[in-house]
Amino acid sequence: MDIAFFQDVFLRLLGGVPLTLQLAGISLSIGFVLAVVLAIALHNASPLVVLPLRGYVALFRGTPLLVQIFLIYYGLGQFRPSLQAMGVWWLFREPYWCVILALTLNTAAYGAEILRGGLQSVPAGQIEAALACGMSRGLLYRRIVLPLAFRQALPAYGNEIILMVKGTSLASIVTLLEVTGIAHQIISQTYRAIEVFICAGAIYLILNFAITRALAWLEHRLSPHLRPPPAARSATQKGEAA
């Protein structure tokens, strides 16, 4: 085992971590905002609005992310004159923005479905109680519905975050040099595919492990009502969530 080689590769791959985190961070943040709006719309709006939104969600959930990235990058590249006329070519010219666009649209579709499930789980009694108190629609969502829905959706949304971090590895296919892209570069210089991919895998594992821990902590913080009181904890074993 060539420890020095592993060390060198590992350090070089770390150089790609900022870009990996940037791609995941930006698309997850914008995607989350979009997902909230979409989920509320899907939950409440008239069929005229819901139908096209359902189509969008089905499209992005029903096709591979790789196809979406290729379609947005190489596919739309064919329509440069029209995109230039619309003044949006600067966006589609850069692989960086194409990947962010694809990842954002993808995570927004998945996120909308997850949050919609959360919204559906909010007990009707809670909403009735809030309305009976004379809460406005906005206040009702801010104080009652969204917090409950988020708490319910958190485990599933956590999975989505991890899937997105993993999904950024596809950016290497459209010339971006994030962790996987750099891994390919090192392989092309050393031809030692196995060692390099093991290093890259370790980096993603560390990233995702940190995210999992952070999410578990957040979930713990947000669910004091679900935990048995300290006295009872030793008596009854905590049931594991399926």
Next chain:
Amino acid sequence: MRHIFKWLAASALSLAAVTGAQAQTAPKAITIATEGAYAPWNFTGPDGKAAGFEVDLAKDLCARMKIECTIVIQDWDGLIPALTVGKFDVIMASMFITDKRLEVIDFSRPYAIDPSSFAVAKTSALAKSGLGGKFDLNKEGEAQASIDKIKPLVKGQTIGVQAATTNQQFLKKYFDGVVDIREYKTTEQHDLDLAAGRVDGLFAQQTSLAATLAKPEYAEFEIAGPGFLGGVFGRGTGAGFRKTDTALRDQFNAAIGEAIADGTIKRLSEQWLKSDVTPPQ
């Protein structure tokens, strides 16, 4: 958990038994890998089968050696790693014989020699400069002078190149910091981005560029500046082998020699590449 290991070991062994038997009869039947995305040297048709100059040459060489050949397609950047781990026995994928690659694999004698060049818009400074000719990078003075003349003409432009190739090494060595190098998995992809205007130019082998530029979408582009050979480009295009397969390599060398002598390479290259790339005998 022990079950999993047992099962894995058992299935691995049964597979090994099946494929191991094939490996022992290798001299009579081999697998040749090509990229299948480098027209007209090698490309893939609608039926998923490889075609092109190197595919026809491979068939010709196999017939001469009386070896049964299967041609498979493998992504460019995985070709050498996959050869060394034994996915196939020979690479014929327009791969240049370079010292760096010779550290890991072995090559036959060259079966083609084809210089590399820039392709840029006809209206660009490089195209209008009228620079041309052919430069051997081993003759450093001449080549460097020509490169220094090109530098100001392409400064700040984005140039597409295929990753893990000698063309990419050339740009990295002589144009790093001068042009913005963008690396693609296949030449097909950088061709698409040239048409889309995401890159200002390409750097690739002349025959490959000529085939791309012959298509109507590329009417506004042309091959410009000199062609480069030698140096990082090595000693021409050869077939790659594992270092242990010396007998197979020698058989290929003899067959390539015959194909050069009887004009087969000239005929095939003129048919596919529209120019004669035959190396000296």
Next chain:
Amino acid sequence: MDLPAFVSLLGFSEKGWGPALLTAAGMTVLLSASGVVLGALFGGLAAFARLKGGRLARGTADAYCTLFRGVPDLLTIYLLYFGGSSLLTAVGRFFGAQGFVGLPTFATGVLALAIISGAYQAEVYRGAFLAIPAGQIEAARALAMPGPLMLRRIILPQLLRYAIPGLGNVWQLILKDSALLSVIGLVELMRQSQIGAGSTRQPFVFYIAAAVLYLVITFISGALIRRAEKRSLRGVRRA
């Protein structure tokens, strides 16, 4: 682009890519199905280890699930592709076989999908097992039912009922993951559209066609899964 050109490009005439794309779509379904079936074995074993195994078995199963859910599937595929042959060659040498031992591309693809889907299926089976009311198992024990019979009559039928929605999700995930096998040169739907896009320089047409075919596959399989779910709930009273 005018319509006739579009039709002839994707059509079934001699120069059309229609048959190639449909064959490739069939390949995608075959790969995903084989991957999920083989993955059921890995997932089942891992779930069993996590539920009933000793400390070592549980640790190994935990590591397996964490590893393959945390590492990008693209890397798992590459690793298996490049690492699988080396491993087999080493095993082969150990048992006296000569030379290199290759793992065929199709087998590599199925194995990759099986390993990835197994990590997800383990969670599904574990959750489904925990959802079976303890009274059912106690009742079977009280009737002195032998273990295998209990597994066949009591546990497996109910396990499957609870697992169907989760398995449906895994299937959809693996179906889309199979597109990543294009990077190891397996001619499935994604690879075929890349080949088409490259050689005709019409990427938009081919990637749209691929997207539509993937959608058709996910829609049909989604409908089948919903039907299976409904059927499995025949005997259940709705609250």
